[in-house]
Amino acid sequence: MEVIIKARLEKLNGVSGTDDHFELSAVRVIVGTESRTSQNMVQISGDGVKGKHAELIHEGEFWRFHPLEGAESWVNDKPVAARDIRLKDRDVLAFGNRTQRYRFCLHSTESRSLPNGNEGKLYRETVSASTLFGSVAPLGYFDLKDNCGTGLQMTYSGDQLTFEGILVGSGQKQLIVEVCHPAQEIEDSSGGRRTKPEIRRDKPISLFVNPDPRALWKEIEPADGLPFRTPHTLALRVEAKDHLIIAASRRGRSHAHDGTFREDDVKVVHDSSSGWSVMIVSDGAGSAKYSRQGSRLVCETAGRTILPALVAVEADGSFEKNCERYFNNDRAESLRSLQSALYRTLAPAAKTAQRAIAEEAGRIEGASENDFAATVLLTIVRRYAFGTFVATFGIGDGGVGIYCDGSDDGNAHETIVLNVPDGGAYAGQTRFITSRDVWVSGDEILRRIRFDIVGRFTAVLSMTDGVSDPKFQTDDNFRDSSYWSGLWEELRTEIDFNGEKPEQQLLEWLNFWSRGNHDDRTLAILMPR
């Protein structure tokens, strides 16, 4: 195993820089007239450096310094003539060019610390004893006298110590290693020989063990008296003639830990007379204090207003005809008609939800619309004889896709993504139904409407970022069917869609562990049957 030596050169004059920290056991130094940007600065680089000025090579307890031919160098302000100079910690070395000298102080940042470990995880680190303890040569044997209850064991080979084991407990630990310098024959001042006895010393080594994050999460009930109380979980099922919709929403660990409410919400509706199904998922903004009420208003209001609008649009049969034309690639007229119909149904439903939020904000003293900020993913589905129509209107993150699994018939998996998330440069930056710029123009609204018509499909899935972040990570992956098939595989392993309560199994599944992803999670699934 390669030993990484951490050290740094402290620049004593010249321009301040950030290039003076390195983690290599061999370092080449150039004095930079090499590149325009470095402007007489000293650059340090591990490899690929032309125009070398000097080399620093770490050997056990010291650094070997090789000035290269023709280069001017100084150690502790004395000019260096020979090669192969031993440098100790805190020696000052200097590199020069025609006009200036650059002075550095050598610090090894090694300390008697092992790299941090994690509770319950396998730990295996090999370090050199001379790095850990400074000068200990000549070396005899080493013994881990006290592992401080960490469960670690130590083996050694030469001066390489290996600490290994499944870590028990957490926090700052101090291990004690006994270092033995064996007896040796030495020459004394009178020229005779004598035996220097064996020396044993106990050396402390510190090790920090991070606690198991799973054990740190707390489950705290929100304080009494807070308004807009929300149950921590929600599971829904709607059975239609030719399809099933299940949905579940679960308070995230981060909210449970802080004793705050779930801010996601979900609503699924089916109208058996018209055949339309609707799924709405909404994610209340973490920084908005009443966002749980915002997401609830989004789901309730949009869920209530969308159905009558869809029934009206379907009334004269032209919508179905246009769908069929579009599906059969006769798109010249049908695309425009369908877009127009969707603009007249989806946008008003979302706009009504936004108005409901504005009214609610008006009723509460000191509250503004932004206190109710929430995303919306509104999905409508209608199954026809020729295929299934799916349309979405989305503001914010999370996503909707139509997934077609190919594993049973040997085809490729396919996914049609129906939502382009609103993201910013940094995490957590997105748009909400309350954002002014969403509603500025017809084009901006139209941009948020997507639809497709598919023949065969496995499921339509709509989710908040609490699910899409851990399962897809990036927007590119969200367009990648292999991620969708991975997700579907998990779901169908955990959920018996023909069983008694698949929505409860979905709710259980939402509890999955994913490092760093502890937001509220909501997923709605529509599948044919």
Add this chain to the structure above:
Amino acid sequence: MRRLPVYLLLDTSGSMRGEPIESVRAGLRAMVDSLRQDPLALDSVHLSIITFYAYVKVLVPLTPVEQFLVPELVPPDSGPTHLGRALKDVCRQVDREVQKSNASVKGDWRPILFIMTDGAASDKQAFEEAIEEVRRRKFGVVIACAAGAKAKPDELRRLTDRVYTLETMDSTSFESLFRWVSSSIEVNSSSIGVTSEVILPPPPVDVNPVL
């Protein structure tokens, strides 16, 4: 996994020598310990320590808090306080290390900058330039702490409106300062950056807001 980058810019000029710098180190240790007890912070916080006096040093580049080892802080005997230059280097590190979102990469949370100094910037011109540079980086929050009698809170007010003074520079005060910084970090690791308004927990008794 989304990272929360936290930059700690610490004054290690000559006046910090002795007890103050040891107290800072003890404070840092307390801060890191407390971050590791918070499951959200343990998963997301990445720390960088940059020190400055006449020169700026990236003592610890952005490192996950679970791998973080509290470094030695070595102040020189004397010398100027190049705060302006230090802030510019912080900006350079942010440009280099903080990941912005794109289609194939998950962006970090907006970074947090904490500044602690016990003096006034001796590089006035660079400081002027740095104010604008810092503003352009769009930190989630910038917290500045003026420690001791010689610090200039008014100067720091030009960088951020979250300026605090620390009157005594002993280990108790620094420990409560850094514990408060860690709780501010924890608050931010669970909030979503939609609004620019970041709410900090109330500071401890030793730490006084400059209004």
